Amino acid sequence: MSGVNERAHKAAHRTPDYTSSGPGDLSVHRMPGHFIRRLQQVAVRLFGDCVGPELTPVQYAALCAIAQTPGAGQAALAALIGYDRATIGGVIDRLEQKGWVARSGSPEDRRLNLLSITPDGQAALARAAPAVLAVQDKLLEPLDQQEREAFERMCLKLLAHHLG
Amino acid sequence: MSGVNERAHKAAHRTPDYTSSGPGDLSVHRMPGHFIRRLQQVAVRLFGDCVGPELTPVQYAALCAIAQTPGAGQAALAALIGYDRATIGGVIDRLEQKGWVARSGSPEDRRLNLLSITPDGQAALARAAPAVLAVQDKLLEPLDQQEREAFERMCLKLLAHHLG
DNA sequence: TACGATCTGTATGCATACTGTCAATATTGC
DNA sequence: GCAATATTGACAGTATGCATACAGATCGTA
Known part of the structure; x- marks a missing residue:
């Protein structure tokens, strides 16, 4: 068992919003800002699991x-x-x-x-x-090569816009 | 002036890694996990700027x-x-x-x-x-409609994989 | 029904994050 | 050369985020 972020992980299992999404949902579950927060959570947990404490x-x-x-x-x-x-x-x-x-x-x-x-x-x-390299790979695991490149390209585009 | 996250913001302006990227860079600047961390930073700053403290x-x-x-x-x-x-x-x-x-x-x-x-x-x-809705829009500002949909779809795919 | 497993909220400790502020130190403008 | 300004590292205060532990409450089951 990883033990890292176990409660938030289990909690997420009960969240119905990432597999089926009803229309007209005004909650945080449709907001990119929330997605990014959750992805950051996932990335940190993966890092802890792969690299250690x-x-x-x-x-x-x-x-x-x-x-x-x-x-x-x-x-x-x-x-x-x-x-x-x-x-x-x-x-x-x-x-x-x-x-x-x-x-x-x-x-x-x-x-x-x-x-x-x-x-x-x-x-x-x-x-x-x-x-650490393994973490990056696991993080993008569900995306195919083309999607990975697109995802990274869009991240860089967003960062260049907001930081550059 | 927003005043939110001013130091890290100014700092980011001196970071050369999001506009031009040399090959063979083994640092964090090529890691999706780092992108996500930075995006989270951007999203929080935008939220503070748009919504208030x-x-x-x-x-x-x-x-x-x-x-x-x-x-x-x-x-x-x-x-x-x-x-x-x-x-x-x-x-x-x-x-x-x-x-x-x-x-x-x-x-x-x-x-x-x-x-x-x-x-x-x-x-x-x-x-x-x-x-809050304005934040989401500003966050994805540099992406066109098609890219926005692709970005959100990939985020959901990643979250469904890691949390679902 | 007694008892162990599970769940709930809370407390503590550690690790980010960022704002505001300050003292020491450089740098600049004149 | 000197006063105004900027930079650097530190500290206090606030807000997450998670691991661990605990006490009280509930539940499943023998």
Whole structure:
């Protein structure tokens, strides 16, 4: 058993709205915003199931970005993956506690916490990578190749519009 | 100015990954799970911008479900919209504080908190409804009609697979 | 009818998220 | 060079979201 999000999962089984949809339904069950919330829920649960509890989706993204952009400050890192400055601090705290990330001050700009990934962090990242890729695959499992590409293209289009 | 999610919004403007995408990128910027997280972020920000701070997306969904399913307990309500039993308590607390929802015990089953919407709650719901519909429209703005239908269909397909 | 299994709401703890605010520090305009 | 401005990281406060645990209530069944 996965154990992740068991109650909301069981709850969803009783929701009749994702298999048959009556017309004239003004509730949240017909709103794209609600779909996205539910998909996010599904994605997080899949991540927990496949990767394990040592690393959350948020922590994986941060670790990944730190590995790819060594020497960035917290604000720059947050900018890369779309986090809030107020949130990233706690995320890095937890990664630092695990010994996967190191903070070091910058001599040039004493406001900055330069971030770098440790060898242990590299190992954790490498360990998690296959499972993370598996999550993406499972997430889009019910879609055929063409649909997957269309879905990703539309997501990017939406993001480019709203963020770009 | 909206003021909602300003820091992450500004941050996103500096992210180069949603307009041009280089090949061989193993980071989170090519992962559907990350897209969904970002879309959720966008949807919540739009909701705040259009509806205002009096009502969160979560609270709207709960209020909506209570209005449509009078006399349900908290667990039943949570099941309807895919919340956790532990989370819904706090959501209802806040709706109750605003005087939009009433809890009342059931004589038949003394475990239950029967939920009902108050006249003030009805008014708040009616007041918010147009803005909530506008959010859905803005969210899918960059997609044409055909794409919107395809996007919603794929979302439902994914949800039916993972939740149904 | 007694008893174990199940369900309900609640509490606690941890992990996001975002707003507002602040102090320290850079940067810029003049 | 110096005052106005912007940036950075931190903190408090609020709101989800989920795991776990618990007490009270109900139900199925022996």
